[in-house]
Amino acid sequence: MNAKQxxxxxxxxxxxxxxxxxxxxALAAESWWSEREERQFExxxxxxxxxxxxxxxxILDADIAINEEAGKLIGMLNGLDDDALxxxxxxxxxxxxxxxxxxxxxDPEMGSVQAFVENGNVGAISDRQLRLLLARWSGxxxxxxxxxxxxxxxxxxxxxxxxxxxxxxxxxxxxxxRELRALLSHLLALHGFVLNNQRELRAAATDxxxxxxxxx
Numbered sequence: 001m002n003a004k005q006x007x008x009x010x011x012x013x014x015x016x017x018x019x020x021x022x023x024x025x026a027l028a029a030e031s032w033w034s035e036r037e038e039r040q041f042e043x044x045x046x047x048x049x050x051x052x053x054x055x056x057x058x059i060l061d062a063d064i065a066i067n068e069e070a071g072k073l074i075g076m077l078n079g080l081d082d083d084a085l086x087x088x089x090x091x092x093x094x095x096x097x098x099x100x101x102x103x104x105x106x107d108p109e110m111g112s113v114q115a116f117v118e119n120g121n122v123g124a125i126s127d128r129q130l131r132l133l134l135a136r137w138s139g140x141x142x143x144x145x146x147x148x149x150x151x152x153x154x155x156x157x158x159x160x161x162x163x164x165x166x167x168x169x170x171x172x173x174x175x176x177x178r179e180l181r182a183l184l185s186h187l188l189a190l191h192g193f194v195l196n197n198q199r200e201l202r203a204a205a206t207d208x209x210x211x212x213x214x215x216x
Contacts, residue, residue, distance in 0.1 A: 045116060045125075046212055053209045055109040060202040063104040067195045070103035075188045077181040085177050093177075094167045101155060103191060105148040106198050108141065117141075127215075133208045140201050147197050151190040159183045 076096060077085060108114055117138050125131045162183060166176045 046215070050209065050212050052109050052114065053205045053212070056205045057202060057209065059109060060106060060198055060205065063106045064195065064198050064202065066102075066104040067191065067198065070101065071188065071191055071195065074101055074103075074184055074191055077184050078188060080181065082178070085181060086174055088172075088177070090170055090172050093172055094163075094170055097163050097167070101159070101187070103151075103194070105152070105194065106144055106201060130208075130211060130215075133204065133211060137201070137204045137208060140197065140204055144194075144197050144201060147190070147193040151187065151194050154190055155187055159187055 073096065117134055125134065159180075162176065162180060166172050166180070172180070
């Protein structure tokens, strides 16, 4: 191999090395920039989470207070024997049931965080503990929709028609009273599921908020 060929080979090797190094540098820069953007996104989503979960806790506190009072009304016939049930005044019984057994179903604060969680993007959070906390919140929200729907369907499809029928003439027959007692007992159980779920949601929201504040 002559000196000219050797010089050419060295030049080609040098140029190849420059290309390889350039590619590695470009890939490293792209990776660094991508990680930087992800860290920035995560910082922003954490800040949004603090605001949103503070609001969720306020909503849950209000809903739980409403539902604790509603539970007393729904359970007003619970435990009454037939003698006590049949001696209740017709008008007072109707007045207690109209307007029809109002209670609160939790609707979370809708925002970027809620959309982030519901769209299944929890995996984008790098912190494993926060991912687990958010996954629990998401699971409880699914349960929240289910128990709310069950309670609403039973109340509107079964309980309210009986109340409307009996209240139309302001006279509650003995059979209507017994039926009402049984239906309200079932509704009370469903309402208990709703209330327990809201308490679980509040605990989960508090855990998330505490974690975010400690890490902030």
